Amino acid sequence: MHLALVTAAPFCLALLLALPQTRSHLGKTTQTLLSTALMAALFAWLVGAFPLLQAEQVIVQRLEWMPALGISLSFYLDGVSLLFGLIITGIGALIFFFAGFYFDDAAEYNRFMVWLAGFAGAMLALVLSGNLLMLFIAWELTSVTSFLLIGFQGKKQEAAREGAFKALFVTSGGALALIIGLVMLGAAAGQVITPEANSGFVAELDVILKLDNLHEHAWFPLFATLILLGCFTKSAQFPFHFWLPGAMSAPTPASAYLHSATMVKAGIYLVARLSPVMTQHELWANGLLGVGLLTMLVGAIFAIKQSDLKGLLAYATVSKLGAIMALLGLPGQAGLKAALVGIIAHALYKSALFMVAGTIDHAAHTRHIGRLGGLRKELPGLFWVTVISALSMAGLPFLMGFVAKETLLDALLHYSAPWTALVMLVALVSAALTALAAYMLIGEVFLGQRPRGLRIHKPPTPIYYGPALLAFCSLVMGFLLDPLIIPLLRLAVTKSFSLPLFAGFNEVFWMSAGVLVAGALLYLVRKPLTARITFPLSGDAVYREIINYIDWAGNALLHFQSGYVRYYLVWILGSVSLMLVASGTLSTVTAGQTLLPQDLSMTATDLAKIFMLLLTIVAAALTVVLREHVKAAIAYGVIGYAIGVIFLINHAPDVALVQMLVETMATVLIIIMLGQIRPGARLKVIDSLWSGRHDYNFGFLRDLGISIVIGLAVFVFSLIALQNRPDRHSIAKWHLENTVLVNSEDAVGAIVADFRGTDTLLEIAVFTTAALGVLTLLARGRVGGGGRPAPSKAPVESTPEFDAEAVEAIQDATSLSTPFTRLVTHFVLPVAILIGIAQILYGGSGPGDGFTAGVTIGLAVSLWYVVLGYDEARRQLPWFRPEQFVRLGLVIGIVNALLPLLLGKGFMGHVQFDKALGIYDLVGSFGLHITSSLFFEIAIAITVMGGLGIIIEAIAYPQSRAAADEGLSAVNI
């Protein structure tokens, strides 16, 4: 199986869960089992890849992505990624299962799982990507999904919103540094590979990891620092650690998964991934060691001061992450083994402890350590899970955590530097504090007296399965080092090593034992001890200060937001002019030539064009001077037609056709809308604008001045642009010559439906979006509920008396509905549909295409709304369901675009179905070509027709009976 499929699987799960059908048809249990099974299957697959990896060491798979830039969608699987992949899928399966019982509300669970599955996909993509850019994209995706999961209860809790924002602020701030660092790294790699000829950006990991002199590059200190910044923020290293405790507002399954087992280890993953080529440099090694140790100590100290169960776990995680970072900084990758063992041990015990915290929260409705106690009797199963996991965290022999601590101390002890003693001291103090934190988890929560008023309700039994399994792993994994852990580590650690469960009574063992005892002693004095610890400055306070400054700057900028369009226009115009002047375009263009026309001769067509241009200008001026809105609208229609004629004279018949149809439509829309607005309101503004009072005159002059300046600027700009047009060698030439390839007679149609088809596909999507925007603005009551849309105030099917009355009111009000106009209306629609079909079928051989077809039919339908009114039109055209049309059109468009991929062509490639089916000559004799372009034209036509339908319906939708009544009678203003 391709690694791309492994990566894609969780994303597909997220999509599946997000479908409304899933929500309504699959129960919570089914969804839980499905998600768990998928993750378990992925885990099994990764386990299955083990023998292959043993033979090959590294598996690299590539899919073509951006060949022109030398960037491909590549996947990279080696020991390190396999280890992370196993944690993501393995812990993921347990968490997904746990989440099914953590949430009581099925809808909430579903929403949560969509994001969680999406996160799992992003995280898998991160550790499996073989390409810096793809890695970065996945990196950001994990930040975004993490944001959504932390803020999951954001509607109810202020803290959740704040925590989510804090996490996003820190991690994506770090990601900004990271992307710069990665790009520099790629560029540096390019220069290292071919020093004389710059081979550009190298993004492929397998290439980069083979470079052994990257650290000698001049940019190394800069990009190493930037990458480290990215990793430190992501993995909550001091002083960026504060976002992680804030992230504890996430539902506990997310905390256990993202903020303990996987996402916070992304920084560690990247460091481990790049270390082979980076660690030769002192900056990298010492930076990791220093920051890691500091984080380890600070995290451990903070942890014991926490009163929130999850807060304690979060700081303990920070401490452990610091320890792993420090190990990765040891020279010559001496700490890699210890780091990987630490990752495994931590994933096992910390996820279990988080799930314990979640279960306690579920059962006792509090996570406050002071309010908990004596839970041992109520929740015995949970007690034993906690005992094993917490003691593993403390490092009791012979649990998995013990192995991790032994290897950690051992690795640090073999580190020889002037400051080794200090390093050991930090490590031992942190370990003792971690042990204390672990004892507190057991002692404060489960032992002692149960506080009064603490009610426990029994959680469902399956909620224990996940944590129990993890605790069991912590218990036995130490005895399974030889068959399980060591082969896995051998894939990642190139040097030979040994990993015994018990290395004898050496100095490491005594240190380890001393730490446990010290922790126990500290437990006795924990209350005075934690009260004594105070900090002058917290990361949180610094963060708040920064946010305050950003807010202040934002407020300062707000003074520029006057709310008046004219000031914005002045700003925009000013900046554009400044850019033009600064770029020097203006002076270079005008230097050699004069802008005024030299050659005054003109042909007859030029004269015709100039006449139409004058007509446009006059009509535009009329829209200003004509007071009544309806007259202005008609004057606007004249502009549209005049421009249509210009298109025609310029030999652009397709465009002319669309232009005229659309302008007709636009004018109709304005007039329909005028009928919707109370005439009094419109009269008022007309009167006040034309009253000639002094203050309005000032406004008039000011607006006039601004528009003259802008008009002049546009004039100069267009003149320069038009006089410096590209010559005949533009790509248009290529389009003309290759139109024959796509069986089209019309080059414009070929460009729209084929050469630039993706553009068109996006454009009809944009059009649909605009139409839906109109719908949500105007016809809220009509939307939703699914099925046949009907006006909320006057449902079509029910209350016939009211309906008839309403229709009558509208019919009375409008003189448009005469027997003759009704006849015409009925007659026009079938004709329009026939014309539309002809335009689609023969679009390739003459003017007209999907756009014109859609607009033609849309116009005919709009006639119904104008003449018959909303209700009657809706009743008589039951088959006209614009929402369905839009959906259908877009689906056809997308399927048509994807289909060529199956046939081995590109996205939106040209397929000749008639040739493939052997009916080329048959349909050809009718002048038809059945190609992918034809289906695309159909898609365009249906979408445009649907979009127009939505707009007309929405605008014609009677907002209130009174307005419709009064409005239609007063359209003549």
Place this chain on the structure above:
Amino acid sequence: MIEFMFALAIGILFGIGVFQLLRRDLIKAAIGFAILFSAINLFFVAAGAFEGESPPYLSNVQAGRPTSDPLVQALILTAIVVSFGSFSLVLGIVNIISKRYDTVDSNDVTQLKH
């Protein structure tokens, strides 16, 4: 010469469109918005790489007749439809404002910021 005239017309149309936008009458402003779109489309058609004597059809190309630039036409074709979409959105907004504030005078609309 014809470039000059086109540029002049585009400039004037743009100026008028902006003027309409600046006025307080929201309906006229919507019309001004549409005039801006027209000016832009006009610019595109004038900016074609070459002016021909016939539409950009294959038969014309094969017969050796110079044709007009098909690329700008394809661009305008979609631009017209999309600008119509945004124009109708503007109309929708004007409509909803006029409902909520019972006015089409932009100076009377004071509470869009919350």
